[in-house]
Amino acid sequence: MTTILINPFEVAPELPEDQFLAGWQRAAEYMRSQPGFVSTKLHRAVSPDAKFRFVNVAEWESPSAFQAAVTREEFRAMAGRGPANYPALYEVAVTIEPDSAPSGEEVNQ
């Protein structure tokens, strides 16, 4: 079963978006080269004063694959230069759709 990484970034409204994106892209390209990476989506807040201006949601083949990728020195040096962020691994606990009962199983949309 795959695992989901969710990482909210605290990015000040004053920081130019391009500057954040350049750093994030470097990290994402590194991640893409690692075993077990599946995909990632960077979300941008509609309102720039959101507490978390960007949130990354990625899929990995397993928690251990993700942990191996982020503990490599190459990544730690990159991540240390970025804004405050709170990465953690998740599983889907509940899915609710308009015409179905709440379910503990993930439902494809």
Added chain:
Amino acid sequence: MTTILINPFEVAPELPEDQFLAGWQRAAEYMRSQPGFVSTKLHRAVSPDAKFRFVNVAEWESPSAFQAAVTREEFRAMAGRGPANYPALYEVAVTIEPDSAPSGEEVNQ
């Protein structure tokens, strides 16, 4: 175009999961009854000491539909009793998949 709500919840590791889930389910059932709701997925952290033990990722038909739902008194009373949380609306800024170049467009998986 739909909009994405991401809401990280700061839930203490000591709080019984059932207690949080019961409150979240009530709020989610309310949301499901509102115009413009599409779907929602509640994510549970694999490690209970994650800063955000739960993260809700929902889809709405539009920002205004979501704003209308959360400004109703019925919802405000419910949300006021829950743990600290940071809801905001997002759009996908970048999608990266293993065998494609980075893209500003969402790619179905």
